[in-house]
Amino acid sequence: MSNPFIRIDGVTRTFGEVYAVDDVSLDIQQGELFCLLGGSGSGKSTLLRMLAGFERPTAGRIIIDGRDMTDVPPHARDVNMMFQSYALFPHMSVERNIAYGLHRMGMPKAQIATRVTDMLSLVQMEKLARRKPDQLSGGQRQRVALARALARRPKLLLLDEPLGALDRKLREETQLELKKIQSSLGITFIVVTHDQEEAMTLGDRLGVMNEGRIVQVGAPHEVYEFPQSRFVADFIGTVNLFEGTIAEDRDTDAVIASPEAGIDIRIPHAVTGTAGQPVAVALRPEKIVISRTLPDPYDNVLTGQVTDIVYSGNLSVFHVTLASGKRVRVSRTNRLRAESEGIGAGDAVQLGFTGQSAVVLAS
Amino acid sequence: MKRLVALVPVAWLGLFFLVPFLVLLKISFSEPAIAQPPYLPLLDWADGILTIALNLGNYIFLTEDPLYLLSYLSSVKIAAISTVLTLLLGYPMAYVIARAPEHRRGLLLMLVILPFWTSFLLRVYAWIGLLKANGIVNNALLAVGVIDQPLVMLQTDFAVYLGIVYTYLPFMILPLYATLSKLDADLLDASADLGARPGTTFLTVTLPLSLPGVVAGSMLVFIPAVGEYIIPALLGGPGTLMIGSVLWNEFFLNRDWPVAAAVAIVMVLVLALPIALLRRVQAREGERP
Numbered sequence: 001m002s003n004p005f006i007r008i009d010g011v012t013r014t015f016g017e018v019y020a021v022d023d024v025s026l027d028i029q030q031g032e033l034f035c036l037l038g039g040s041g042s043g044k045s046t047l048l049r050m051l052a053g054f055e056r057p058t059a060g061r062i063i064i065d066g067r068d069m070t071d072v073p074p075h076a077r078d079v080n081m082m083f084q085s086y087a088l089f090p091h092m093s094v095e096r097n098i099a100y101g102l103h104r105m106g107m108p109k110a111q112i113a114t115r116v117t118d119m120l121s122l123v124q125m126e127k128l129a130r131r132k133p134d135q136l137s138g139g140q141r142q143r144v145a146l147a148r149a150l151a152r153r154p155k156l157l158l159l160d161e162p163l164g165a166l167d168r169k170l171r172e173e174t175q176l177e178l179k180k181i182q183s184s185l186g187i188t189f190i191v192v193t194h195d196q197e198e199a200m201t202l203g204d205r206l207g208v209m210n211e212g213r214i215v216q217v218g219a220p221h222e223v224y225e226f227p228q229s230r231f232v233a234d235f236i237g238t239v240n241l242f243e244g245t246i247a248e249d250r251d252t253d254a255v256i257a258s259p260e261a262g263i264d265i266r267i268p269h270a271v272t273g274t275a276g277q278p279v280a281v282a283l284r285p286e287k288i289v290i291s292r293t294l295p296d297p298y299d300n301v302l303t304g305q306v307t308d309i310v311y312s313g314n315l316s317v318f319h320v321t322l323a324s325g326k327r328v329r330v331s332r333t334n335r336l337r338a339e340s341e342g343i344g345a346g347d348a349v350q351l352g353f354t355g356q357s358a359v360v361l362a363s
Numbered sequence: 364m365k366r367l368v369a370l371v372p373v374a375w376l377g378l379f380f381l382v383p384f385l386v387l388l389k390i391s392f393s394e395p396a397i398a399q400p401p402y403l404p405l406l407d408w409a410d411g412i413l414t415i416a417l418n419l420g421n422y423i424f425l426t427e428d429p430l431y432l433l434s435y436l437s438s439v440k441i442a443a444i445s446t447v448l449t450l451l452l453g454y455p456m457a458y459v460i461a462r463a464p465e466h467r468r469g470l471l472l473m474l475v476i477l478p479f480w481t482s483f484l485l486r487v488y489a490w491i492g493l494l495k496a497n498g499i500v501n502n503a504l505l506a507v508g509v510i511d512q513p514l515v516m517l518q519t520d521f522a523v524y525l526g527i528v529y530t531y532l533p534f535m536i537l538p539l540y541a542t543l544s545k546l547d548a549d550l551l552d553a554s555a556d557l558g559a560r561p562g563t564t565f566l567t568v569t570l571p572l573s574l575p576g577v578v579a580g581s582m583l584v585f586i587p588a589v590g591e592y593i594i595p596a597l598l599g600g601p602g603t604l605m606i607g608s609v610l611w612n613e614f615f616l617n618r619d620w621p622v623a624a625a626v627a628i629v630m631v632l633v634l635a636l637p638i639a640l641l642r643r644v645q646a647r648e649g650e651r652p
């Protein structure tokens with residue numbers, strides 16, 4: 001693509017000594033649903049607030065749709081935000097909340113009425129148009145906040161933890177709904193969340209933030225399957241990390257010597273780094289097959305003893321302790337109701353995995 | 364236990380408001396007399412018959428002499444203008460304090476309350492020193508050369524307004540601060556985000572949401588200002604007509620306690636009626652969807 005719709009160029013924002021956002025550069029395409037994912041205090045909200053215009057960058061530029069918006073005040077931006085607190089005006093009805101931004105545009109009354117009706121039906125709130133915010137449930141408020149933010153048909157919608165206040169079931173339903181609304185309107189969305197599952201479900205792409213920096217950007221499966229750092233591997237999903245050193249590194253394969261794993265781990269592709277360099281092999285729990293005796297051959301087989309089994313309905317997570325003392329997590333879907341093989345705590349087991357599903361991370 | 368605690372304000376109001384009010388009500392219906400106390404009893408046991416001498420004359424008298432009506436009107440006018448001035452001055456101050464960084468708010472509030480640490484009377488006297496013909500303000504203006512004649516400020520309505528606004532300003536600022544500091548900053552951001560300039564945000568979000576503080580502060584200023592006696596007595600001139608001075612004169616100069624009591628009762632009604640109306644309006648607003 002030619003010019004990105006949004007270009008965040010070397011943006012830094014400090015509060016006294018704190019670097020809330022630290023030299024972030026990011027391009028976002030038109031119509032994209034981009035998720036900013038990070039722990040609490042990683043700078044997600046600050047970055048979003050700079051896009052909305054509530055905070056000025058200490059350094060760097062923000063370009064939206066070809067226009068430098070760095071110094072444009074919020075009321076003059078074609079950008080709307082849905083607040084984490086929803087920030088509905090408590091003294092106005094649902095209708096008037098939604099119409100608020102339209103009045104500010106100087107839209108004719110008849111047109112405002114039509115637009116408000118459209119928005120109410122978009123979020124299925126027609127019946128509650130005359131209620132005040134304090135007469136609504138959390139889920140209903142969330143819808144009103146979304147409708148209010150969308151009413152002006154902004155080029156860009158910013159959503160700060162939009163589903164944070166909803167319970168789990170409602171969250172999952174609303175995630176799908178949000179995605180549907182986004183693709184039907186074609187508006188670019190930037191969604192902030194600290195929930196990695198939500199980010200992966202929602203986002204076309206996601207950016208992982210840590211301590212004010214963007215540490216990785218990519219499609220959800222890229223970020224999950226190919227984390228580029230220990231932080232990302234650990235932050236997104238669960239991961240087993242085996243410390244080791246590069247023993248052999250060839251064009252087509254590599255071997256990582258890992259005393260922690262108790263074996264030389266075979267990787268069927270070249271790795272970046274030179275022999276002797278310390279690395280870590282990251283392996284997701286679902287990539288490992290657990291069995292008393294593995295029925296099929298695997299590139300890599302670990303042996304250990306089951307110390308714990310955590311049953312969570314659809315999944316069981318086995319905690320296996322290797323000879324080195326290293327604890328490994330292995331997850332398995334409970335396909336059968338009665339467990340055929342019946343692995344129990346204390347059993348000696350074999351853990352098999354292919355080198356293809358592991359990721360080698362520089363230390 | 365909870366009930367007992369709830370009884371405390373009731374008992375307090377009963378003891379210090381209702382009982383004196385009833386005593387006053389009783390006196391206002393009795394006949395003045397040169398005696399100790401200076402009125403005749405309302406109830407009389409004569410020959411085993413209880414007679415109640417309800418005397419409406421004091422109230423009728425209030426309507427006959429235009430002095431009383433003029434004083435009431437003038438008091439309400441002075442109190443109303445002072446309340447508006449206090450609001451205009453207090454609102455920006457409360458706003459700035461509420462928006463100040465949290466660690467500085469304590470100090471700013473402290474400065475608002477600081478005048479209470481000296482006696483109210485002393486502070487009003489200090490204004491005399493400031494405002495009189497050869498007072499500090501006139502001397503300073505003369506020295507700079509802005510004026511060549513001392514300004515007449517003392518014993519004018521101007522001085523009364525100044526005194527009332529100065530004295531009651533904290534009572535306006537504190538309730539305003541209380542509502543403004545509770546105002547969610549996200550609401551202001553949301554308003555800007557939806558295209559409102561700062562002035563529009565103030566009119567459509569900040570002001571309506573701080574209305575409870577405006578009402579509370581205005582009440583706290585208006586009600587005592589209507590009955591204010593000391594400020595007009597010390598700073599006002601002979602033309603400053605306020606019901607507080609009329610009351611004082613009736614009690615202490617004329618020693619006509621029944622008329623004075625009637626003046627006081629009417630003043631309470633003058634104040635209580637608009638408050639009751641306002642409360643009904645507010646209650647109805649609360650019910651509206």
Ligand SMILES: Nc1ncnc2c1ncn2[C@@H]1O[C@H](COP(=O)(O)OP(=O)(O)O)[C@@H](O)[C@H]1O
Nearest residue numbers: 015018020038039040041042043044045046047
């Ligand atoms: N207005 C502010 N004043 C001072 N520090 C702030 C302010 N806003 C954010 N910070 C700090 O910046 C960092 C990032 O905050 P934030 O962007 O809110 O993180 P997140 O939304 O990812 O939880 C935090 O350390 C926070 O304390």
Ligand SMILES: [Mg+2]
Nearest residue numbers: 044045046160
């Ligand atoms: Mg946040």
